[in-house]
Amino acid sequence: MHFSNFAARYQKSTGTVRLMEDLGAATSASGCICQLGGGNPAHIPEVEDLLREAMADLTADTLAFGKMIGEYDAPGGNVAFRETLANLLTEQFGWPLTQNNIAITNGSQSSFGLLFNSFAGSFPDDSHKRILLPLTPEYVGYFDVGLAEQPIFEGRRAEIDLLPNRQFKYRVDFESLQLNQSHGAVCVSRPTNPTGNVITDREMDQLRGECHNAGIPLIVDGAYGLPFPGMIFTPATPFWDANTILLLSLSKLGLPGLRTGIVVAAPEIIQLIQNTNAINTLAPSRVGPTLLTPLLQQGKLQNICDELIRPYYERKRDQALQVIEQVMDDLPVRVHKPEGALFLWLWFDGLPITSEALYQELMALGVFVLPSRPFYPSELSNSRHQDECIRVNYAASEGAVTSGLTQIAQVVRSHF
Ligand SMILES: Cc1ncc(COP(=O)(O)O)c(C=O)c1O
Numbered sequence: 001m002h003f004s005n006f007a008a009r010y011q012k013s014t015g016t017v018r019l020m021e022d023l024g025a026a027t028s029a030s031g032c033i034c035q036l037g038g039g040n041p042a043h044i045p046e047v048e049d050l051l052r053e054a055m056a057d058l059t060a061d062t063l064a065f066g067k068m069i070g071e072y073d074a075p076g077g078n079v080a081f082r083e084t085l086a087n088l089l090t091e092q093f094g095w096p097l098t099q100n101n102i103a104i105t106n107g108s109q110s111s112f113g114l115l116f117n118s119f120a121g122s123f124p125d126d127s128h129k130r131i132l133l134p135l136t137p138e139y140v141g142y143f144d145v146g147l148a149e150q151p152i153f154e155g156r157r158a159e160i161d162l163l164p165n166r167q168f169k170y171r172v173d174f175e176s177l178q179l180n181q182s183h184g185a186v187c188v189s190r191p192t193n194p195t196g197n198v199i200t201d202r203e204m205d206q207l208r209g210e211c212h213n214a215g216i217p218l219i220v221d222g223a224y225g226l227p228f229p230g231m232i233f234t235p236a237t238p239f240w241d242a243n244t245i246l247l248l249s250l251s252k253l254g255l256p257g258l259r260t261g262i263v264v265a266a267p268e269i270i271q272l273i274q275n276t277n278a279i280n281t282l283a284p285s286r287v288g289p290t291l292l293t294p295l296l297q298q299g300k301l302q303n304i305c306d307e308l309i310r311p312y313y314e315r316k317r318d319q320a321l322q323v324i325e326q327v328m329d330d331l332p333v334r335v336h337k338p339e340g341a342l343f344l345w346l347w348f349d350g351l352p353i354t355s356e357a358l359y360q361e362l363m364a365l366g367v368f369v370l371p372s373r374p375f376y377p378s379e380l381s382n383s384r385h386q387d388e389c390i391r392v393n394y395a396a397s398e399g400a401v402t403s404g405l406t407q408i409a410q411v412v413r414s415h416f
Helices: 005-011 015-028 045-060 062-070 079-093 108-119 201-214 267-281 287-297 300-327 355-364 398-415
Strands: 102-105 128-136 153-157 159-163 167-171 183-189 218-221 244-249 261-264 333-336 343-348 389-393
Touching: 045 062, 045 287, 045 300, 062 287, 079 102, 079 287, 102 108, 102 267, 108 128, 108 183, 108 218, 108 244, 108 261, 108 267, 183 201, 201 218, 261 267, 287 300, 300 333, 300 343, 300 398, 355 389, 355 398, 389 398
Parallel strands: 128 153, 128 183, 167 333, 183 218, 218 244
Antiparallel strands: 102 261, 159 167, 244 261, 333 343, 343 389
16 A cells, blocks of 8 residues: 555554544443543533433424435534524623634534644745644644644643642743744633643733734634533633634533534634635534524523533532542642643652553553643653643543542552
8 A cells, every 4th residue: 555645644643543542442441441531521411311302302303304414514514503603602702703703613623623734834935833832731632733744833831830739730931932923823722621721811811912912813722611511610701802713612512422613713714614614524514503503592501501511520520639639648649720621630740650651551450541741742842740740531430530540549659
């Protein structure tokens, strides 16, 4: 088989490939598995009941069901959904949006590829630009999407604030930010995967100002954020303006199987996505938007987020923290202040092995977590901290979280 240079990009294993393979391996493995890796959201029975009801209503509606499965949607995505969402965001947050500010993709992951390669890589004046990640560690899924020969990411190391109760919080180091001509956009996930950090309003304001001054867009990945799924446990104000590209997703509502991503941006960016959708996939899926439109119109989605999803994850977070207190009391562990999303980021200060080796050892025991290094762009200079952390997804069952954390404690203890 002779593959092109293009195929070479997809022939190697990467952080994202490994993450998704681990998910598959854990699903098909026999024996006792603690799946605390991957980014699967929880199965929340009450939420699934409501979604099942909405799907039953939809399948009972002959016309709507027929259109959903039997017709390609508009290349920018379902117009009724985009109009409904634009009105809702305008009402809720005062953002001046119409359907021309919203596009649908087959999952946020595919939006990143398009956006990052549109704002980074080679430019007509022969310059090369990069996406600046002001606060690393950052979402592993970003790092493999670049199509350019040269790296398209540049990361800045976070400042670390030590907090009571063996917690810590990452903070943007604005002195090292130094936006310049070589940057095409800035991107943050808020809440952040892998750390559960929620970048503060003040940090966001400053990033927004610096991007505006540099004339480059600020990309905000709200996969876990506001208005949905709303997995934020600390005060945080969402924002949007014409220089902001906000990415939303239906996945963490409990619908990753529907592969629906949403981009809220200036019309010229929406047009770009629309054209890319047409070229690459003809049209995005219309299942997610068709299912969600009535829930948005009836205000039910907001209730689902406020009354079911957020309290559920808060409870899960607290249970996981309690287990850590019990089983890691004697270990030099710190937990990043868990302010959102569904992860705990554990820092074993002075860990005698790398977290990559720890990850391998845990996997052999059937405990799946993620090591820290893949969450940093490879160009970032090394620091010990990059190899001392692991990410734990606490959406799994209480038994799996307790057993997994207990085994993590045992293995880490054996190395100290
Ligand atoms: C921070 C973050 N952004 C985006 C995504 C991708 O979401 P989607 O399922 O919409 O592709 C994920 C998935 O885990 C994520 O953690």
